[in-house]
Amino acid sequence: xxxxxxxxxxxxxxxxxxxxxxxxxxxxxxxxxxxxxxxxxxxxxxxxxxxxxxxxxxxxxxxxxxxxxxxxxxxxxxxxxxxxxxxxxxxxxxxxxxxxxxxxxxxxxxxxxxxxxxxxxxxxxxxxxxxxxxxxxxxxxxxxxxxxxxxxxxxxxxxxxxxxxxxxxxxxxxxxxx
Numbered sequence: 367x368x369x370x371x372x373x374x375x376x377x378x379x380x381x382x383x384x385x386x387x388x389x390x391x392x393x394x395x396x397x398x399x400x401x402x403x404x405x406x407x408x409x410x411x412x413x414x415x416x417x418x419x420x421x422x423x424x425x426x427x428x429x430x431x432x433x434x435x436x437x438x439x440x441x442x443x444x445x446x447x448x449x450x451x452x453x454x455x456x457x458x459x460x461x462x463x464x465x466x467x468x469x470x471x472x473x474x475x476x477x478x479x480x481x482x483x484x485x486x487x488x489x490x491x492x493x494x495x496x497x498x499x500x501x502x503x504x505x506x507x508x509x510x511x512x513x514x515x516x517x518x519x520x521x522x523x524x525x526x527x528x529x530x531x532x533x534x535x536x537x538x539x540x541x542x543x544x
Contacts, residue, residue, distance in 0.1 A: 376541055377490075377505050385492045385505055389512045392519050393486040395479045399461035401515060402477050410434070411515040413451075417466075423455045425466070431527050434514050439526030471496050488512075501542060506534035 377387030391398050401407045405416050411434070413427035429449040432438035441447065456474060457465035465476040473494035480487040490508055495501040510530045517524040524530070 376538070377508060379501075379542060380491070381493075383493065383495045383501075385495060385501065385508065386489060387505075387508050387512065388487060388489045389516060390482065391486050391488055391516065393481060393484050395461040395481050395486045397519075398479055398486045398488055399464075401518075402464055403460075411518055412511045417455065419455070419458055419460065421455055421458055425453055425455065427451050427453065431531075434527045439528035441528050442532060468492065468494075498542075498544065502535050502538050505538040505542065506531045509534050509538075 375388060377385045380386040401411060403417050403419050405414055408414070408417070413429045415425055415427040417423070417425045427450070429451075430447065432441055432447060451469060453467040453469075455464070455466055457463060457476075461479055463476065463478050465474055467473070468475045471494060473492065473496070475493070476489075476491040478489040478491070480489070490512070492504055492508065495504055510527055513524050513530060514527065516522065525533075
């Protein structure tokens with residue numbers, strides 16, 4: 367299982383419009399869970415925003431990927447400094463599973479935590495990627511955001527968000543079917 371969950375492990379299409387990506391993280395599960403539901407901790411690796419841990423609760427995530435690095439990396443042309451997305455909690459089972467809506471086209475993201483000794487396997491499953499461009503952006507995005515989380519939890523260095531995202535988008539373009 368660990369070969370599918372290292373920092374360099376790529377996400378894979380488990381269905382035509384579903385990306386699954388895994389990371390093995392230092393536990394316990396409650397620690398990783400806090401990085402999913404606590405807005406201040408989530409802001410450090412993914413997006414800011416309050417998330418009431420209750421099925422049906424509405425939320426708004428705010429991405430400011432430039433703030434993930436100090437100093438910030440160079441943002442690709444055409445991408446905004448900030449991105450906002452409204453969503454809803456679909457399912458919650460602390461500290462094992464969180465499922466949220468993603469965007470306005472019916473997509474969802476599931477975060478599943480599975481203890482593996484003193485580590486935790488985090489599986490992110492992003493469903494209903496509407497087109498190839500979305501698939502490439504999301505694949506590179508999840509990969510880099512999870513790299514940021516790994517770096518936060520382990521203290522290991524990583525490449526800047528935007529340079530890594532651009533590199534990974536090209537790599538996913540070669541890896542994922544057209």
